[in-house]
Amino acid sequence: MLQENDKSVVLKDFFKSNVLINEVEEILRFKPETLIGVDKISSDHLIAHGIKTIEDLANLTVTNLPEIKEILPNILQKWVKIAQIIQKNVREQLKRHKKILMVGLDNGGKTSILAVVQDKFSIIKSLLPTRGVKREKLDFFGYPIISWDLGGQIMYREKLYFNRPELFFTEADIMLYVVDIQDPDRFPEAANYFREVLKAFTELGENPELLIVLSKSDQDFRKTLQWQQNVTTIKNKFTKIVDEFEQFIIDFCDTTVFQKETVMQMFSVALTKVSDTSEIIENILEDFINQVDAKAASLVSMDGLIFGNYTRTDTDEMLVNNTALLLQTLSNFYNSIGLIRERTIKLDLPLNGFTIRGEKLFEYSDLQIPVYLWALAEEPKKLEGKLDYFKEQLLPLINLFL
Ligand SMILES: Nc1nc2c(ncn2[C@@H]2O[C@H](COP(=O)(O)OP(=O)(O)OP(=O)(O)O)[C@@H](O)[C@H]2O)c(=O)[nH]1
Ligand SMILES: [Mg+2]
Known part of the structure; x- marks a missing residue:
């Protein structure tokens, strides 16, 4: 954390004092005039030449700069170099975040789990199905995480994720595959989707850690024989699927949003898998x-x-x-x-x-x-x-x- 703060201080130093930096990834979309030393008129000239953001500036090649007659080449070169330093720094900061994929059928409890981790208990009751993918930055005890919550409705599963798997299933540190343990009728569907996701990982050459989250293991339900049977069924089914592939290892954790500690414990298990x-x-x-x-x-x-x-x-x-x-x-x-x-x-x-x-x-x-x-x-x-x-x-x- 200390490192991250140190770095953002450095980044801030490149910008005019009235520029507010809330999110690191916003920085690359800032206009050139936010940089110290770039006046509004020059910035407008840059924009007129299609250089609208810090990122556009950084993507120019110092040895082959466009000619903008109102801006001296050596000045433009300096700005490009600064933008490139900023871009590199932003990328490094973003890379430090662990990417956690939340995957599973609709209504499984993925978004609810993320809400519990962030202490947003009040929103759980009114959650709507997640539309597409919801990306969020979380700070889990100072540990930077980016969660990708993949809405589980069938239209997304069938039409979106597997059409462009590289957009969703790359560079994840861990996938939390969420299964509603109270809904055995859908276990076969949950297992098939899981297999499809593992296939996508395999085709992409990805090998993230896997944790199967048995959600909705509510206190009363956990005491029943039905719960035990469901857990056994899921463990058997999922272990078999993983055995169809060579590279994956799985682990299981049960959670209920009514006991925060179960969600925290599950997240700790997940983080111990991805951190040194x-x-x-x-x-x-x-x-x-x-x-x-x-x-x-x-x-x-x-x-x-x-x-x-x-x-x-x-x-x-x-x-x-x-x-x-x-x-x-x-x-x-x-x-x-x-x-x-x-x-x-x-x-x-x-x-x-x-x-x-x-x-x-x-x-x-x-x-x-x-x-x-x-x-x-x-x-x-x-x-x-x-x-x-x-x-x-x-x-x-x-x-x-x-
Ligand atoms: N009993 C019980 N219900 C839960 C639990 N977690 C979530 N729910 C309920 O399950 C429903 C679905 O939860 P969501 O978090 O929206 O499910 P999701 O996996 O994000 O669903 P999609 O966004 O459609 O993929 C909601 O009505 C939640 O209140 C739990 O631990 N126990
Ligand atoms: Mg959701």
Whole structure:
């Protein structure tokens, strides 16, 4: 983030002080006169010669400039060079954003998930089907993302996306394929569309990460046998499809928009797939759990974002993460009725011989969201004895990557 701010400061320095920069991608569409040193009259001459934007200026070749008699060639050359620096910078900034494709049948819950991530709960009730593709920039805990929400209605699926696949299915870091888990009648249709998308990726030589989102896994529904059956059906169907191709790996996550933490958790899983950051955090956690003979550790924010975790077995991972999320929900409830948040949250399972323990480390973002280190340990004393070491030595490292 710091880097990005630094860069936009540099970019701003090229423009007159009255020019407001809201979105990086707008910059290339600015008129030439927004640049420092380009007066309105010269700008109008440029426009008259078809050079209407910063981008047009940048696309000129310095060694082969058009003749504009009102502007000296060496001055024009300077402006072109500046425009080219700006263009390069803008492109670099945009590239840093992870591109997330939201794909799936109509009514699956794609746009709702994006609304939850942005805390726009109120719009969910009145959402209309997405028309075509909706692109949006999000900031997920400071992590820059561009989401491409591909409206799932049949007309778009049949007439738009596969006619020009290169416009939609290239350069994605990850695809979240959303399946409405409450609608088994449409599982075959969802599976066929998924296969078509994988074919398009294959033909384009693209290999994004894939995460299948089992949406509408509402709390009550999750408790039913029907939910379990539907999940099994989807997992089998989709795993088979992926096996038809060579290059893809899939993972599954369930969400409900009625519990924000499920959506946050799903997004964290998605981001850990596309960022090196969590790998680094995982390495640090691995180092720590080895030192204290623990079995698993996870860094989780109070609203359910998992920054990274390290475990040796899937069961331990589930144990730590699910316990953390549930106990944090409880802690949030205590907090909401006026109790002071405890620094340490602990659950002993003596018959099973272990303890799951969360320790508050710091508060994250302007909203001051507490972040806890969770660990599963058979000898929690060892862990407790090393917490100061963790805070003093390892946490500053982790902070570098948050
Ligand atoms: N029960 C339940 N309903 C949900 C959930 N998420 C979304 N919905 C509802 O499902 C409907 C469709 O949601 P959208 O987010 O518009 O679906 P979409 O995938 O964007 O649909 P298209 O834009 O047509 O592709 C809306 O009425 C939502 O309120 C959920 O987690 N649980
Ligand atoms: Mg939509």
